[in-house]
Every structure is written in C-alpha cells, then in structure tokens.
Amino acid sequence: MGCIMIFSGSEAAAKPRKLLMKGAEAIGEAAIRAGAKAYFCYPITPQTEVAEYLARRMPEVGGVFLQGESELAVANMLFGAAATGARVFTSTSSPGFSLMAEAMSYIAGAELPVVFINVMRCGPGLGGVLAAQSDYWQATRNSGHGDYRCPVLAPSSVQEAAELTLAAFELADRYRNPVIVLADGMIGQMMEPVMLEGLAAGEPVEKPWATQGCGGREPVVVKSLYLDPQVLERMNRRLAEKYAKMQTDEVQVELYNVRERHDLVVVAYGTMARICKTAIDRLGKEGLQVGLVRPITLFPFPVDAVHSAARHSAAGVVTVELSQGQMIDDVNLALGELGRSAFFGRSGGMVPTPDEVTRVFRDLVKRGAA
C-alpha cells in the first residue's frame, strides 16, 4: 500500500489511525469499505492510481477487478454487474467520462445504482492532464442522451473524497440511480492525512429488481426501452419526481465565514474552494468579511444557501472556478432577483495562487464599495 501511517505520541496505537494517502487511493479504499464488489477501469491520467491501488486491494477482499478494453466497455460492464445487485463502480478522467456517457444514460434509464468517480482534467479534447473543473456542465446536466440527472458530489479534500465516495454508494442504492463523484486532478493526486475508521456501508437496500436467476420467482428484466409513449412519459415523470426529491432531501453545502452581512460572497467548490478559504482568511485579517458558499453537492445545487448568503453582501457574489465559467450558470439561477454573479476563473491546468485570488476579492470589494 502506498500510504504512510502517522503516529502521534505513545498512545498512538489506541487512537484512531490517520493514514497519509493519495486522494486516488483514499477513494479506492473508501469504496471497498462501502462494500463495493466490483471495479472496472481503463487507465487514464490523472487517476490511474485508483486502478493500481484496486488491482492489489480488490483480490484481497474477494472483489472483482477488471481492466476493460475501453471506457465504453467498462461502463457497460458496470451495467451488467450492477444489474446483479452488487455495489459496483469505476473511476476515470474527463475524456474517459465522455466515453462512458452512453452507458450512463442506459444506467439512468434502467435505474441502476452505479458510482462513477470522475477526476477531472482540462479540455476540450485531449486538453491536458492537470487539474480543472471544466466538466461541471457535463456532470450536472446529463452527460448522455435523454431526460435524466445524477447526484454529483464534489470533494475538496482527500478526507472528503473518501467520505463522499461512501456517500455516493448509499445514494446510488437509495435512489437506484448513477451517482458521480466529481473531483479534480489536485484531489486525486495530493496526499493528505485521512481517517478511514468509521467509514462503513449502511443498511443494505433490498434489490428485488436484480437479475440473479429466476429460481423461485418470476423472471425480471432490466431495461430502458419503452416504445409506448404513454408508458415512457409515465416513466419520465417518475424519474423527474426522483430528481425533485434529491433536490429537496440531498443538498450538501459548506458555509465558511458566512454571517449576517458580508463585504463579498464567494461561491466555489472542490480544490478552488480551498484556495478561496486561504484568501478569505487573509482578507479577514484586513477586516474584510468575505463569506464562502461551497456546494458539496453540485446536483442538487444548494440554491437556498447561495441565495440566502447573497442577500446581504455589499459587493455581491463572485463565482470562482477552474474553468471559464460553468457553475456560474447555477449561481445566477440561484440568485434570481438578486442580480448576477461576477466571475473569476483560471483554466487549462492553471491554478490561481491564494495571492491572485486575494487580489481579485479585494478589488471586487473596493469596486462594490465605490
């Protein structure tokens, strides 16, 4: 295992152990603790470490590890494996995720629980292998064809990547729906202390729809084809109700330095949110109150949290992303009558420094006060 144990003091053995792990490895280990029975993969930078980790770990826990011939095949193997009722997942990065989009649509249509880890790199096309957040639209709308949505969980630390991986399996089973963990290359590659103890699967969900052989019951069919328009529309409406329930029940958001009144409100997620926090702390020392709304679920989007924080902000709202502006669409929808968000973003693998972000925030506050 490529992880280092951190011991603090002589009682270390009695305390919960912290492991120093790469994000990619923490994700893999969390999936095993979530009870994942099969992992299918195709190598792609910057997350191949998940595959390398699981190539060793899955056999140790009696699970399935299989490297497929393409992301296309991998995503369809997931369909078959999930249809048996097992917890299954894959990890990939942007171009690979695009190839999986076909199967995701079928998986959503057949209502199968599958977890997709997408460690984003920059695009379009082959783009580059460095960290980016340029697949927000693809993840939060739908990557494949048809009227469907998936919960999208966005970690901003290695610890959170592990926790959200576990949460993704629970959500997938509960909603019979694909769930995306949307990380970026920074989360996948960096090493941080992680506490994995306590991460365990919840109560198993009954899966009477699973194709396990029809012994003792009528055969079941897992499918997405409904040629009768009335039947399909009923299905579409039922799916829409499911997505609406996610929007009511599953929103997760972190509020950082959010108060009654602000000089500025920032909306950022993942790695970008961490950099913003550093900038916010610095500006706090200068006496400026900058609040951060960090969506943990990108879908469902924390509409109320954004709207409520934005109501009392002298300089309004700025959305900060590692892209040329994608989440800002959701921020603007959330702001509604409050107006529109300003934007700051870097892309192509360029990650802004805390200094750069601090300057941007300070300028926005000044302009807002003017």
Added chain:
Amino acid sequence: MTGGEVVFSRPESLRRTPTHYCPGCTHGTAHRLVAEVLDELGIRERTVGVAPVGCAVFAYNYFNCDFLEAAHGRAPAFATGVKRVRPELIVFTYQGDGDLASIGLAEILHAANRGEKFTVVFVNNAIYGMTGGQMAPTTLPGQVTTTCPGGRDVEQVGYPLRVAELLATLRTPGYIARGSLHGPESIIASKRLVRRAFEHQVAGTCFGLVELLSTCPTNWGLTPMAACQWVVDRMIPYYPLGELKRPESATGQVAS
C-alpha cells in the same frame, strides 16, 4: 386427449408470446434452440440473458428467464459484468450481425480474448433487419441493400467480415462454431452446436460463440422458401458451417 404421449411442446424456457418477427424469419427458430438447451441442461432458473439492439431487442418477451437489455453492440460487456460478479450464473448474449460484427466488434473480440465464460448466440442474416435492410459488415459481395443499392462494392467497403473465423484465431481457448437455420437438418445440427457452447459454460471451460446463418425474407425481398435457398446458395459458400475452434484444439496457437 388423455393418456397420449407429449412428443412436442413449448419449452419451459419460452413464454407463450405471439411472435413479432416477420413471416419466414428464423429468429423464432434460434430462440427455440436456445430455450430447448436451457431446459435440457436444467439451467433456466440461474440463467441471465442479454438482449441486443436490433430485431431481437424484445428477446426477453420470449425467453422465460432473467434478462438485461443492452446498448447497441455492448452485450458482451454487459455479460462480462454479470458473469464476473456472479460466476455461478449462466449468462448468454443474443446478438445480430450489425450489433456484434459492426458497432460491437471491440466488445466481442475482447470478451472472447479474455476468455469470458459466457455464451454468445450470433444471428447472422447479412443485413440490418430492424432499421429496414441496410448494409451490414456481413452483407455479401454484390448483395443489394438500401445503403448499397448497386450491391456491396468490395472496392469501396471491403469484404464481408467472418467473425467466427476471426475469433477462432485467438490463442485464448474458446468454442467457436457456425450453424445454419435454413432447413430441418441444419437446424438439428445447429442445436448440437448451441448445446455444446452452453455445456462449456456450465463446465466453466471457456467462452463460446455459435453463429447461426439466418434468413431475412422481408429485407432480402424473397419469399421464406426462397430465402432458405439463398442461405444455401449464397451464404454457406462464404460462411462455411462447422466447429471452427474447440477449447482442447490447438487452433489459434502460434509458435511462441
């Protein structure tokens, strides 16, 4: 009638469903052969079938066992997922030539090469049926379809793909055979091949694929009888019948 001996009946592995296939189409025959084998081997209750995209997309309306409906060409990947997680299940895909030999060529080739222990029933009728008679990778030279109205021009689109021969070259052990559904004798012979392929799966021996030369009278523009004759005259000379590879044979081995 009482006391009579039942000599012919619907296999338990088939449902009582009126056919949606065209008159003279051999899909029904192929379904029946598979169903009879599932009955004979006593495996219906632990079988999961994978339906293709094409005329047989509704295979699950006929087969009386658990089923998945695959994306176009991806049935071998679906089957891989099922079989890897639940090796004790019997898994088969049922795929046409557009599904398996065109859009799904990578999936079938790699599943066979990994030696996935499931069974593939490959229905080759040399044309896309459901979309209304377009050129398939298996369409014969000179054969007229809606997308090669002048007949398949091998200078432009190459020769028909012999998938069974292609898979038989693999070093990985497998059972690869080709039968035909044009007449009673060939149907009985084909059933033996289907049965052997499933037996290899039950024994956990190897991947199995049985190609079944089939008719498409509607899109060929022939009567059912003339279509059967067309299989004999045109298809079998290009797609010879028999067992192309057995797991115990050395086929596909190269000097290492």
